[in-house]
Amino acid sequence: xxxxxxxxxxxxxxxxxxxxxxxxxxxxxxxxxxxxxxxxxxxxxxxxxxxxxxxxxxxxxxxxxxxxxxxxxxxxxxxxxxxxxxxxxxxxxxxxxxxxxxxxxxxxxxxxxxxxxxxxxxxxxxxxxxxxx
Numbered sequence: 001x002x003x004x005x006x007x008x009x010x011x012x013x014x015x016x017x018x019x020x021x022x023x024x025x026x027x028x029x030x031x032x033x034x035x036x037x038x039x040x041x042x043x044x045x046x047x048x049x050x051x052x053x054x055x056x057x058x059x060x061x062x063x064x065x066x067x068x069x070x071x072x073x074x075x076x077x078x079x080x081x082x083x084x085x086x087x088x089x090x091x092x093x094x095x096x097x098x099x100x101x102x103x104x105x106x107x108x109x110x111x112x113x114x115x116x117x118x119x120x121x122x123x124x125x126x127x128x129x130x131x132x133x
Contacts, residue, residue, distance in 0.1 A: 006059070008033050010040055016123060016130040017041060017051035017081075025061035030068040037072060045079040050128035052119050055088035077105045083126055084110040085119030 006023035010033075017040070025033075041049070061069075073081075113119040116133040123130055 003028065005029055006061070008036070010036060012040060012044070013131050014129055015044060015047065015049045016128050017044070017049065018054075018130065019051060020054045021058040023057065024059040025065055027062060027064045027068070030061060030065035034068050034072045037076070041076065041079065041081075047080050048082045048128075049080050050083035050085070050123050050126070050130075051076075051081060052085045052087060052116065052123065052130055054116065055086060055092070058088075074105075077108045082107055082109070083123055083128060084108075085122055086110060086112045087114070087116050087119050088112065090114050 006021075006025035006029045008022060008029070009020040011018050017037075019037075111119075111122060113122065120130045120132070
């Protein structure tokens with residue numbers, strides 16, 4: 001295995017997971033992220049929850065990360081994730097990995113925003129309260 005490249009910050013506020021994705025990711029970072037998210041969201045399992053994912057400081061990931069992240073998102077949805085607000089520059093290639101059809105999960109909706117406050121307001125309209133930035 002290699003050293004992890006890139007990083008993340010993740011915290012829980014009430015029923016909202018707040019995530020900042022930082023730098024270029026490799027497989028080792030994706031695996032660390034998977035384990036951390038599974039651990040931090042364990043108290044939310046079985047209840048509806050949401051997340052805000054900030055991609056502004058992200059520099060994409062290596063192709064071997066995709067299956068790990070895809071499986072993690074599916075598991076999160078199965079464990080109660082209902083909404084994800086993705087914050088990134090408009091028309092950014094960073095959005096592409098998040099534009100995946102999840103028709104098998106009709107309870108899940110992902111929307112894209114250019115500002116954190118837009119994402120927060122969208123979630124608040126659906127009873128998911130995130131802190132002000």
